[in-house]
Amino acid sequence: MLIRTRAALAAVVLVALSPHVAPAQTVQAQVADPAAVARGKALFADTSLSGNGQISCAACHPANGHTDNKTYIGVDIVADGNPQGRSTPSLWGAGLRSAYSWAGTAPSLEANIRGIIVNRMKGPEPAPETLAALAAYVRALPVPRGPGMGDDGAPVAAASAGVKRGFDLFVGAGGCATCHQLPSFDKKEAENVGSGGAFKVPSLWAVSKTAPYFHDGRYASLAEAVKYMWEFHNAKLGTPSSPSAAELADLVAYLEAL
Ligand code: HEC
Ligand code: HEC
Structure with missing residues (x-):
């Protein structure tokens, strides 16, 4: 029942956004196969997917596919900012995304999940049905919208003035929106923003709950990540600048409202 509701909710969101981000068949697949979503939810908590039999997807993606806010090499937690480390992304709203993995190179969600099972969890080769069910579950995870935010990523009329100024910026x-394209806030192509290589443009829905930031978890706060991005973008344009305190506060207010 819960699963059915979730899948339906995600489907509504996808239908609303489909002209921009999601192929229609994704929507159909979710609506068509709530049984696969239910199987995927059970597999998500199944430790037998891992080589040592002790780790499930939910260990690192607790709270229905969110993030444990940690940085990993393999299944080992490392210090945030370790260049080889990768911070755990939230999977909320993952069905809307245009690319998967920090490298942005996974050809599909299924291929990305297979890589995690085989390479990160050192588990046995998963059956195609296992991958299909896990992918169905992940695609169906709803993206929680902040109360002041519309599905298109623009603030609603009742949102605060700071959030609205932040959106305008x-x-x-x-x-920002040249790379973090609304309404998914990501982009198909990876981008090199001078952070150590080319990385996926991460989606920003629920971003206030996904620290630490960047592929290696180098930034603890949204303000640090936003300041870096502002300075990178303006240096690239040939007009180096830092955000004013007010601009930074407004952008952070907007992101916190997502
Ligand atoms: C040990 C912790 C850990 C476990 C267990 C784990 N993940 Fe992850 N997950 C991560 C990390 C870290 C990343 C980012 C890795 C990267 O992109 O290089 C990630 C990335 C992902 C992504 C890509 C999201 C995106 O938008 O790029 C998906 C999908 C995903 N995981 C699903 C799963 C599923 C399904 C399972 C279980 C089969 C699983 N994860 C198990 C830590 C984990
Ligand atoms: C040229 C493309 C580009 C532009 C322009 C851009 N970003 Fe980003 N952004 C990225 C990429 C790529 C990353 C991931 C970098 C990494 O992981 O090393 C990122 C990461 C972030 C993160 C961290 C999210 C997370 O989950 O770790 C935030 C927050 C962010 N950007 C906000 C902004 C804001 C605000 C602006 C405008 C001031 C902006 N970005 C402009 C490409 C861009």
Whole structure:
């Protein structure tokens, strides 16, 4: 029942956004196969997917596919900012994304999940049905919208003035939306933003709950990540600048409202 509701909710969101981000068949697949979503939910908590029989997907993605806010090499927690480490992304709203894995190179969600099972969890080769069910579950995870936010990523009329100014900067002078494209806030192509290579443009829905930030978890706060991005973008344009305290506060207010 719960699963059915979740899948339906995600489907509604996908239908609303499909012209921009999601192929229609994704929507159909979710609506068509709630049984696969239910199987995927059970597999998500199944430790037999791991080589040592002790780790499930939910260990690192607790709270229905969210993030444990940690940085890993394999299944070992490492210090945030370790260049080989990768911070755990939230899977909330993953069905809307255009690319998977920090490298952005996974050809599909199924291929990405297979890589995690075989390479990260050192588990046995998963059956195609296992991958299909896990992918169905992940695709169906709803993206929680902040109360002041519309499905398109624009603040609703009742949102605070700071959130609205932050949105204007995000889609305007800040240049953020050139890479974090609304409404998914990501982009198909990886981008090199001078952080150690080319990485996926991460989706920003629920971003206030996904620290630490960047592929290696180098930033503990949204303000640090936003300041870096602002400075990178403006240096690239040939007009180096730092955000003013007010601009930074407004952008952070907007991101916190997502
Ligand atoms: C030991 C912790 C850990 C476990 C266990 C784990 N993950 Fe992850 N997951 C991560 C990390 C870290 C990343 C980012 C890795 C990267 O991109 O290089 C990730 C990335 C992902 C992504 C890509 C999301 C995106 O938007 O790029 C998906 C999907 C995913 N995991 C699903 C799963 C599933 C399904 C399982 C169980 C089969 C699982 N994970 C088990 C830590 C974990
Ligand atoms: C040129 C493309 C590009 C532009 C422009 C850009 N970003 Fe990013 N952003 C990225 C990439 C790529 C990453 C991931 C970097 C990494 O992991 O090393 C990222 C990461 C982030 C993160 C961290 C999210 C997370 O989950 O770790 C935040 C927050 C963010 N950007 C906000 C912004 C804001 C605000 C702006 C505008 C001031 C902006 N970005 C402009 C490409 C861009």
